[in-house]
Structure formats: C-alpha cells, structure tokens
Amino acid sequence: MTKDDIQILSIAKNNIKLDEMFALDPANGSSDPAVQKRVGQNLEKTLGTNAPYITINGYNITRFLLNFNLNLDGFLPTVRFSFAAADPVFISVNYPKDGDLVSVYMRSPEDYYKPFRMDFLVLSVAGGLSSDYSPSGMDPEGRYFRFNIIAECHIPGLYTQRIKSFSQKTSWDTLLEVSQEINLGYSSNESITNDTMSWISPNYSYYDFIQEVSLRAYKDDETSFFDCWIDAYYNLNFINLGKQFGFSGNPDETAYFLPGYAEGGIKPDTAQPATPSPTVQNSPLVLTNQVGLGVTPFFIRGYTLTSRAGNNANGMGYITTIGFYDDVANVDTPDQKYIKYDIESITAEVVEENAILQKGRGRSNEYKEEKRKVWLGVLNRYEDGEGVHENFLHAKYQNMINMNDCTKMCLEVSIGSYFPGIFRGQVVPVTIFVNDGGNRQQNVGNQKNGESNTTMNSTIDNFLSGNYVVTGIDVNFSATSAGMKQTIRLSKRTWYANSSGSLPKAFPVSL
Secondary structure (H helix, E strand, C coil): CCHHHHCCEEEECCCCCCCCCCCCCCCCCCCCHHHHHHHHHHHHHHCCCCCCEEEECCEEHHHHEEEEEEECCCCCCEEEEEEEECCCHHHHHHCCCCCCEEEEEECCCCCCCCCEEEEEEEEEEECCCHHHHCCCCCCCCCCCEEEEEEEEECCCCCCCEEEEEEEEECHHHHHHHHHHHCCCEEEECCCCCCCCEEEEEEEEEHHHHHHHHHHCCCCCCCCCCEEEEECCCCEEEEEEHHHHHHCCCCCCCEEEECCCCCCCCCCHHHHCCCCCCCCCEEEECCEECCCCCCCCCCECCEEEEEECHHHHHHHHCCEEEEEEEECCCCCCCHHHHEEEEEEECCCCCCCCCCEECCCCCCCCCHHHHCEEEEEEEEECECECCECECCCHHHHHHHHHHHHHHHCCEEEEEEECCCCCCCCCCCEEEEECEECCCCHHHHCCCCCCCCCCCCCCCCEECCCCCEEEEEEEEEEEEECCCCCEEEEEEEECCCEECCCCCCCCCCCCCCC
C-alpha cells in the first residue's frame, strides 16, 4: 500500500449558498481615515484567527463570546457556545427565530489553508434570567442577558424524506449522486466498491439514507471497511477506513505554518503594525511533543489516552456469527440455502514483535468465546437487476465490528491554535517523547526486555507513538485564555509494547 492509497481526494465540489457575513464598524466609530485604515488592516489580518467570528442576524456574537466549541466527531459538524449579550438589543431585534442561522468564520493565520466558513441551524437557545447575572440581583431593564446556543451544520433538504431508486449503482456512485443532489461536495480515498444493486430510499431522509448506504458498502473482506461524514467544507466524505488503519508507511505530508503564531495571542505583524509579516514556513506533518518544536502549530501541548475497550467488547464481542437464508442459491436441497459463518475484525497480515492486537488479553484465546449471533432473515440476492448485492447483510457487520475494534483506544492531543492542516480520516504520524529521566523513561524505548533505559536523551514511547487515524476534532475558545485551541482524537488498530524496562508489560515480549 502506498501513500496515494490513503489520500482523501475531492471528487466533486459543493454548491452550498451561505449567508453573507459583515465585519461591523471596524474603526469603532472613528472618522479618522488613518485610524480606519490601520484598524481595518489589522481587522483583516486577525478576523477569525484569535477567536471564531460569529454572527446571528447581523449581531456580532464574538464581542461578547464566553466560550465556544466546534465538534467534528459526528455525521454533521455541530457548535455550542455561550455569550453575555451586553448589547441588550439582541433579545428584541436579533434573537434567532424559527429557521435562523448562526454564521461562523475561522481561519489559520498563514492563510495557506482554506478558511472555515459554515452556517449552522439553531437547534436550541437557553439562558438564565437576566437578574441572575446582575450585580444587584435585579434587572428590570434587561441589561444582563446570557445565552447558550446549540446548532448543527445547515444543509437544505438533508432531512426531507424521499422515495427514490438509484438503479444498478455501487454505493460509491450512489453517494456521489446524493451529495450532488443536495449541493454537497464529495471526497473519498476510494474509487470503486463491489456492491452494485438498486439502492432504494423508502421514504428515508438523506440524513438516514446516506448512513444506511455507507453501512452496507462493501469492497472486500481483507482490507476494507467504510464510514461517512460531512466535513468542515460541506463535503460528504465516503472513506475506506480499512486503508487508513492498515497503512504502515510514511504519509509524507507537509504542513505550513507562520512562525511566532503557534499559540494564542496576536500575530507578530499586528501586534506591531510596522513589523513586516513573517514568512510562511513548512515542515513534515508529525504531531509531537519533541523539545524545540513549540513554534509549530502541531506541537503537542498535552495528551491523554482513553479507552472504551470493555464497553466495545461487551457490546459487539470479538466475533459476530451471522445467519441468513439465501433464496436464490443454486444448491441441491433447501436446507443448504441456510448460510452461517463468523465475521472478525481485520488484523495486520504480519504481526510484528511487541504488537498488541485488539483481541482480548495478550496470549489468551478467551476472546474467541465472546461471540454474538444474529439472524438476518432472507437474502434477496442481486440477480437480473433486482435484489441486494451479495454482501448486503455481511457488509453491515463487517463495517461495524472493524470500526468498533479500531476505536477501542483513543489518544487525545491538544495543540495551541486552530490548525486546519489536520482533518478527520487523515493518517498522521505521532511521536511522543519522554524526557523526565525518571521511572517512566527507564521503562520505554528499545532496550532488551528487563533492561532499564538509562539514557538521559529524549526517548520515544513506542506504545503511544506511530501512525494514527484522526477520528474526531474539537476547536475550542474561552474568553479567559488567549486564542483558540484544538483537540484531536486519534486511533490506531495495532499498538506496540515498549521493550525496555523491568516493569511488567501487557504480555511477555521475549517469546
């Protein structure tokens, strides 16, 4: 597998129409041309970089923003934010009515990457009584409002129910056609699937139909499983995650950044207007905590490891036995039309030394007893243009059990600014160094098992390092801290035990 196999390419562009956004009164009421020019230039350079620029019905939320979260984990992007409506005209004039939108604009300071610009449908608005926030405990004039808003990406027609057939198409072609019908772009790392049939939307919304088609998509048993979502640029992403999780080479991607603007604060050329703009630089894209790389926007400022392995295993087990009746099978007796077999998650073809597979406890076969059995009824297999594709029932459980397996453990890392060079589905190398010289550093690295690592040099933690797939992103802002922050959730299929140190490992390394 080459790095070309994991590239997520834009197949078709979106045609979404967005509300206009205006930067209101950049000179703060000044009529001085010099002030207008200077403030206007600075506004142009900083708008959407230090904080998300948010408007509702022309009201500038950013001026009063308390906190903000953009979540890119689910099928649709969502935002949650709160603000103190210090200008009380909001509740009388700009308050969101039925169908009103929140407009959000963000960008990275180097302007190399496409800005984030999305409209969100307001799902709910909540707020305490204005008297709760008044210093005196009274507010009869309504001057101390605070509101909390939840909104999701607005795509006209996404929830409209449709009765429609996509005749004799693959899942890939069907989702491309659906995306174009509702003006979305289309992105994929795949070009073909082996699942031709007539895909029917039986009065489903496209919100449900898209996810159903993705769940039933099939290419092969050995290397493929699929997921889909709508990204930050209005593209429907249909991704063969089997390729992403199975890639073991160097993605060899380049990241572009502006030195001096790695975390919060003001760009160097806007803090001092006479200062020339710094030159955009580039380097290999590797998420790392390596000392000396703090000037890059992909420097890891904090991390943690989360696990839901037990919950995932309890829910789906490690093996799913599916059974169904193949009505069109060419066999001698009716009882031979009853089909039953096991589905397991994909593992690497070659299991390297120190590899930890997501198959229960190391050196134990207990996982084989954790089976789940499902009866799926009759397979109306595709024949003469009618019926479902041969793996229609199989594909659902293959996609589910593999996604369940690969997301059992998640490395969450925080970086110090909004950086759009990292996106969901991307394969990203991660290198975690240990520098403390203590017990942890003595037990990571590449010494022989049982031998402590005594070097005082930075040591790579092999368990936490390696190629990951981006499975989720949060962009956060708080009025109490400078600039935006980004949390990236990363998963991988195979983990590796550190070989050095005297502390016990998950299982003996020397076999």
